[in-house]
Structure formats: structure tokens, C-alpha cells
Amino acid sequence: MNKVGLLVVLSGPSGSGKDTILSELAHKGQNIKVSTSLTTRKAREWEIDGEHYYFVDKDYFQKKIEEGQILEYAVYGNNYYGTPKGPVDAWLEQGETVILKIEVNGAEKIRSFYPDCVSIFLMPPSLKELEERLRKRETEDEDEIQRRLLIAAEEIRRSVEYDYYIVNDAVECAAEDIYAIIRAERHKTQRMKYVISEVINNA
Amino acid sequence: MNKVGLLVVLSGPSGSGKDTILSELAHKGQNIKVSTSLTTRKAREWEIDGEHYYFVDKDYFQKKIEEGQILEYAVYGNNYYGTPKGPVDAWLEQGETVILKIEVNGAEKIRSFYPDCVSIFLMPPSLKELEERLRKRETEDEDEIQRRLLIAAEEIRRSVEYDYYIVNDAVECAAEDIYAIIRAERHKTQRMKYVISEVINNA
Numbered sequence: 524m525n526k527v528g529l530l531v532v533l534s535g536p537s538g539s540g541k542d543t544i545l546s547e548l549a550h551k552g553q554n555i556k557v558s559t560s561l562t563t564r565k566a567r568e569w570e571i572d573g574e575h576y577y578f579v580d581k582d583y584f585q586k587k588i589e590e591g592q593i594l595e596y597a598v599y600g601n602n603y604y605g606t607p608k609g610p611v612d613a614w615l616e617q618g619e620t621v622i623l624k625i626e627v628n629g630a631e632k633i634r635s636f637y638p639d640c641v642s643i644f645l646m647p648p649s650l651k652e653l654e655e656r657l658r659k660r661e662t663e664d665e666d667e668i669q670r671r672l673l674i675a676a677e678e679i680r681r682s683v684e685y686d687y688y689i690v691n692d693a694v695e696c697a698a699e700d701i702y703a704i705i706r707a708e709r710h711k712t713q714r715m716k717y718v719i720s721e722v723i724n725n726a
Numbered sequence: 727m728n729k730v731g732l733l734v735v736l737s738g739p740s741g742s743g744k745d746t747i748l749s750e751l752a753h754k755g756q757n758i759k760v761s762t763s764l765t766t767r768k769a770r771e772w773e774i775d776g777e778h779y780y781f782v783d784k785d786y787f788q789k790k791i792e793e794g795q796i797l798e799y800a801v802y803g804n805n806y807y808g809t810p811k812g813p814v815d816a817w818l819e820q821g822e823t824v825i826l827k828i829e830v831n832g833a834e835k836i837r838s839f840y841p842d843c844v845s846i847f848l849m850p851p852s853l854k855e856l857e858e859r860l861r862k863r864e865t866e867d868e869d870e871i872q873r874r875l876l877i878a879a880e881e882i883r884r885s886v887e888y889d890y891y892i893v894n895d896a897v898e899c900a901a902e903d904i905y906a907i908i909r910a911e912r913h914k915t916q917r918m919k920y921v922i923s924e925v926i927n928n929a
Binding site: 644646648649679680682683685686687688689690699700702703704706707708710711712715716718719723724725 | 742847849852853862881883885887888889890891892893902903905906909911913914915918919921922925926928
């Protein structure tokens with residue numbers, strides 16, 4: 524039986540709660556692989572190389588782009604952020620569910636490479652709530668908060684490009700929603716074709 | 727906010743466990759409405775009118791067909807079986823999830839009337855297991871069992887027409903699968919369009 528993995532793209536404005544939900548999903552022990560991005564920015568004190576990001580230098584990043592090993596990348600400030608291709612393809616071949624946390628332009632690229640992927644847009648309960656969450660972090664100054672809110676508004680306008688839309692009112696509930704989506708998608712007839720053709724041949 | 731209900735079509739060979747799963751789903755208290763069919767056959771001793779079927783006479787059934795109040799119907803032996811339109815439309819308008827238990831030809835008709843419906847094919851673990859289940863019932867004679875197995879083989883061949891494919895190895899697990907499909911489908915962007923356009927207008 525051929526295995527068919529499931530690629531899930533998760534987007535949402537900064538402050539929508541993507542990271543909290545991903546760690547909630549990981550705790551459910553659902554054989555879900557979360558792709559780790561490559562970045563050229565410096566690690567923060569609490570960040571672990573290979574867990575939060577792979578921290579690399581610009582030459583290495585550039586080389587990986589040229590080798591076609593970066594699925595999509597974006598530049599913020601002076602830093603590159605990208606999704607490595609190798610682990611994603613290896614997991615999909617093993618039949619795993621792979622989640623990419625990615626912004627809207629990156630998601631568009633992933634959809635063109637992997638038309639069978641499933642994309643989920645995570646919404647904060649409201650823009651007001653989003654602003655409060657960004658302020659609570661106290662890691663960004665006022666200009667940065669305003670910039671993120673502008674980007675958020677643009678991202679929200681593009682949420683219609685996604686297959687699924689989840690409002691993150693409560694983390695546990697939103698994580699359950701994503702888990703249900705994964706469970707449902709794994710039962711899509713098009714993903715079960717190898718199983719089904721086997722059954723039909725025996726019928 | 728406009729409400730958009732979700733119509734779910736559940737098919738599967740006789741003996742695949744549709745009824746057991748539907749009662750399992752009803753016990754989960756998930757605001758799931760299961761459509762009750764109309765039939766002209768006589769009620770069995772343990773059957774309750776309005777619960778297992780609406781038991782009606784042929785004139786009434788014929789009249790309802792002419793009035794366009796029967797979404798689909800089939801004839802087995804001398805008896806009519808059909809899905810009444812009224813309750814389905816009323817529930818969908820209220821934003822409910824409505825499940826129709828229906829065979830493959832009926833499912834095809836429902837898809838043409840309700841293109842947004844979601845269809846699920848329920849498979850027994852194997853044809854051998856299906857045969858055993860039919861025998862265990864002891865309500866059908868050998869000819870009838872053989873006839874049902876032939877129909878089952880034909881239905882299984884048409885399972886690829888469905889959106890989702892579930893193997894009923896364990897009732898609880900299959901019910902959870904269907905519940906996940908319902909939860910996921912309710913988060914499809916196309917079904918959330920009223921919510922999303924409201925959010926976008928405020929962004």
C-alpha cells in the first residue's frame with residue numbers, strides 16, 4: 524500500500540496564537556510533524572537551534588536557495604526566513620502529517636508546489652484582541668505594533684484563499700478544530716485511493 | 727449573520743453499520759439531525775412511526791412525489807422508500823447539521839440538488855466481515871444475503887464518488903471520524919463566508 528502524507532499550511536496574523544496551538548497539537552501526540560524554519564537572524568536567549576529555528580548564516584541560506592532546497596522564504600528587516608524542502612518531502616513519503624507555519628505569501632507558493640495541501644487560516648477573536656495580545660508581549664515598540672496590525676489587516680483580507688478558517692477564541696478548542704481537520708482530511712476519498720482500489724479489486 | 731447548515735450524506739453497504747454509528751453520533755449530543763425516511767412498507771413490531779420511518783400508504787407517497795416533496799426515493803420489492811424534503815430544508819435554514827442515510831443512487835440525486843453537501847462512504851472492514859454480519863442478523867434468507875452481497879460489491883465500486891471514505895473497524899472510532907468530518911467541514915472557508923466578510927469589513 525502506498526502511503527500518502529498530508530501537508531497542512533497554517534497561517535494567521537502575528538498574535539493569533541499559532542505557536543501555542545502547535546505546541547498544544549504536539550502534546551496530543553498525534554504523529555504530527557511541525558516543520559522547523561531556517562533563519563539567518565540571531566537566536567534569542569531562550570531559543571533552541573533545531574527546535575524554534577535552524578539558525579544559519581546568509582551564505583548557507585543563499586546556497587540552499589540555489590540548490591532548490593528552500594520551499595519558500597521571506598525577508599524581514601535584514602533577515603531571511605525559509606522552509607527547508609528535505610524534511611517535508613521525507614515525512615510526506617512516510618505518510619506523516621506535516622504542518623508548516625507560514626505567512627500568506629509563502630502559503631501561496633506552497634499551494635502551487637503541493638496542490639494537495641490543506642491550508643488553515645487562524646483568526647484572533649477580533650482585531651482589538653489581537654492588538655491587546657501584541658501589547659501584552661512587550662517585545663515590540665509602538666511602531667512595530669502598528670506595523671503588525673497593518674500586516675494583520677492585509678492577511679485577514681486574504682484569509683479567503685484558505686481551505687479552512689478557525690477563530691482562536693480558546694486555544695484548546697482551536698487545537699481540537701485543527702485536529703478534526705487533519706482527521707477528516709486523512710479520510711478524503713482522494714487520499715484513500717490506494718486503500719479503496721485494493722478493496723474494489725477484491726469486491 | 728446568515729446561517730449555513732451542513733448536509734451530510736451517509737452511504738454504505740447493508741451491514742456496514744450505518745444505524746449503529748448514527749445512534750452513536752446522536753448520543754454525542756452534537757446537534758446532529760438525522761433525517762427520517764418515508765416508507766410504504768409495514769412497520770416491524772419494534773419499529774416506531776416517526777423514529778425509524780414515517781410509515782405511510784402508497785397514495786400519500788405518490789402525492790408527495792408529485793408535490794416535489796420527496797428528494798429521492800427507491801423501490802425495493804413492492805415498497806417505496808424516500809427522503810422528505812421539508813424537514814431537511816428547514817433544518818439547513820436553521821444552520822443545523824443534517825445527516826441523510828441513503829444508498830448510492832439516492833446520494834447521486836442529493837448531490838445534484840445540494841452541491842454543497844458532504845458525502846461519506848462507510849465501509850465494513852472486509853467483504854468477509856460484511857457477509858458474517860449479514861448472517862448474524864438472521865433476518866434474511868440465503869438468497870437475500872447473496873443479493874445483498876452483490877449489491878454491496880456494486881456499491882463499494884461506487885465509493886469513489888464520495889468525498890470521504892471511512893472503514894468501520896470499530897463503531898466508536900468510525901463515529902469519531904464522522905464527527906471530525908462534520909467539525910472540519912463546518913470550518914471550511916466557503917461555509918464561513920458570512921463570518922469572514924464581516925471580519926474583513928471591520929479589518
